[in-house]
Amino acid sequence: MSKAVTTFDLDIEHLLLRNVTDYAIYMLDPQGFVLSWNAGGERIKGYFDTEIIGQHFSRFYAPEEIRRGDPERSLAIARSEGRYEAEGWRVRKDGSLFRASIVIDPIRQDGELLGFAKVTRDITEKYNAQQNLQRTERVLAQAQKVHAIGKLTLGVAHDFNNLLTVVMNCLDLLSATHKDDRSSQLIRAAMEAAERGSRLSRQMLAFSRAQELNPRLHDLNELVTRSMERYRQVAGAIVCCESDLKPDLPKIMVDADQLEAALMNLVSNARDAMSGGRIVISTGTCTPDSSLHPDADGRKEYVCVTVRDDGPGMTEEVRLRAMEPFFTTKDVGRGSGLGLSQVYGFAAQSDGFASIESTPGEGTAVTIAIPAAETPHA
Ligand SMILES: Nc1ncnc2c1ncn2[C@@H]1O[C@H](COP(=O)(O)OP(=O)(O)OP(=O)(O)O)[C@@H](O)[C@H]1O
Numbered sequence: 001m002s003k004a005v006t007t008f009d010l011d012i013e014h015l016l017l018r019n020v021t022d023y024a025i026y027m028l029d030p031q032g033f034v035l036s037w038n039a040g041g042e043r044i045k046g047y048f049d050t051e052i053i054g055q056h057f058s059r060f061y062a063p064e065e066i067r068r069g070d071p072e073r074s075l076a077i078a079r080s081e082g083r084y085e086a087e088g089w090r091v092r093k094d095g096s097l098f099r100a101s102i103v104i105d106p107i108r109q110d111g112e113l114l115g116f117a118k119v120t121r122d123i124t125e126k127y128n129a130q131q132n133l134q135r136t137e138r139v140l141a142q143a144q145k146v147h148a149i150g151k152l153t154l155g156v157a158h159d160f161n162n163l164l165t166v167v168m169n170c171l172d173l174l175s176a177t178h179k180d181d182r183s184s185q186l187i188r189a190a191m192e193a194a195e196r197g198s199r200l201s202r203q204m205l206a207f208s209r210a211q212e213l214n215p216r217l218h219d220l221n222e223l224v225t226r227s228m229e230r231y232r233q234v235a236g237a238i239v240c241c242e243s244d245l246k247p248d249l250p251k252i253m254v255d256a257d258q259l260e261a262a263l264m265n266l267v268s269n270a271r272d273a274m275s276g277g278r279i280v281i282s283t284g285t286c287t288p289d290s291s292l293h294p295d296a297d298g299r300k301e302y303v304c305v306t307v308r309d310d311g312p313g314m315t316e317e318v319r320l321r322a323m324e325p326f327f328t329t330k331d332v333g334r335g336s337g338l339g340l341s342q343v344y345g346f347a348a349q350s351d352g353f354a355s356i357e358s359t360p361g362e363g364t365a366v367t368i369a370i371p372a373a374e375t376p377h378a
């Protein structure tokens with residue numbers, strides 16, 4: 001049985017709306033000026049009713065969205081389609097952003113538009129939690145993919161190496177009996193190709209964490225300083241290469257030659273990415289977030305070396321795939337896509353990890369982190 005609506009009921013409803021704090025519930029006039037306000041609006045957006053009533057609701061939007069005409073468009077959609085629903089970033093009074101879930105309903109009386117009811121919910125926490133979860137899932141999926149490629153690469157590299165050994169032995173035997181100019185030239189060309197193949201298979205083994213390492217206790221700063229001149233040569237004349245070393249680092253157990261090869265790879269990548277600019281090789285310590293680095297142990301202290309450039313950076317798609325073997329964006333013959341794979345495999349085989357931070361237009365930083373050795377500081 002329905003009951004006639006009394007003034008008392010309306011007062012109760014009004015009271016309820018005014019006091020709801022989880023939702024900003026307010027009315028707009030047909031042009032988008034705020035007519036009413038509630039406690040949720042005050043809590044979520046930071047304005048008191050005296051400050052906001054009479055103001056245009058576009059002030060909750062970012063300047064770029066106002067330029068694009070988003071506020072007017074949302075009212076036009078609500079008017080023509082009977083409802084507007086959206087999720088996006090909105091601006092609080094203090095200028096900070098929050099993730100908002102928004103519903104706008106047109107309010108009509110006898111067909112005439114009186115205004116709009118707008119309900120906004122702050123879903124920033126849920127949104128951030130979802131983003132973090134998705135990021136962790138992406139990182140894990142990528143790590144699993146790289147592990148699987150590692151196994152495959154290991155098998156291929158072993159067989160490939162054995163075949164190349166046979167090819168090189170045969171070429172050696174042939175060279176002893178075929179000494180005329182034409183034969184020697186052909187044998188030399190075949191030998192060079194086989195040696196290049198052998199270098200590739202060594203890099204593949206490095207990616208698969210199966211190269212022979214010769215780890216010793218080293219001071220990272222000493223290793224970087226010792227090879228700095230070589231890194232400068234690789235960087236070339238138009239790119240400046242500097243170091244920024246944090247003193248008194250714990251020692252690390254590492255193969256010095258492979259670390260140098262890894263840093264060479266990083267410096268040459270940075271050089272290739274830039275037409276002039278600056279490369280900084282810095283050292284320090286870090287305790288990694290293991291949700292972002294599945295290969296890292298969040299309880300350990302790591303000693304890190306980072307090669308940072310101010311080049312064009314990578315898209316997220318390139319960043320996620322950059323360490324896969326044979327992934328390259330360079331022209332045929334200019335890159336084999338094994339540089340970062342060596343860095344990845346070397347770091348992993350040294351019980352550490354490698355990570356890439358890069359944003360298009362803002363440069364790239366690749367970090368190799370190796371666990372601090374359990375010995376007293378130097
Ligand atoms: N510093 C950087 N700035 C921008 N992009 C980079 C940088 N370093 C690597 N990349 C991207 O990652 C890809 C893979 O790098 P990687 O070193 O593994 O292979 P490569 O440089 O293409 O070839 P190779 O090192 O075998 O000669 C590059 O092709 C490039 O697209």
Ligand SMILES: [Mg+2]
Nearest residue numbers: 265269339340
């Ligand atoms: Mg490279």
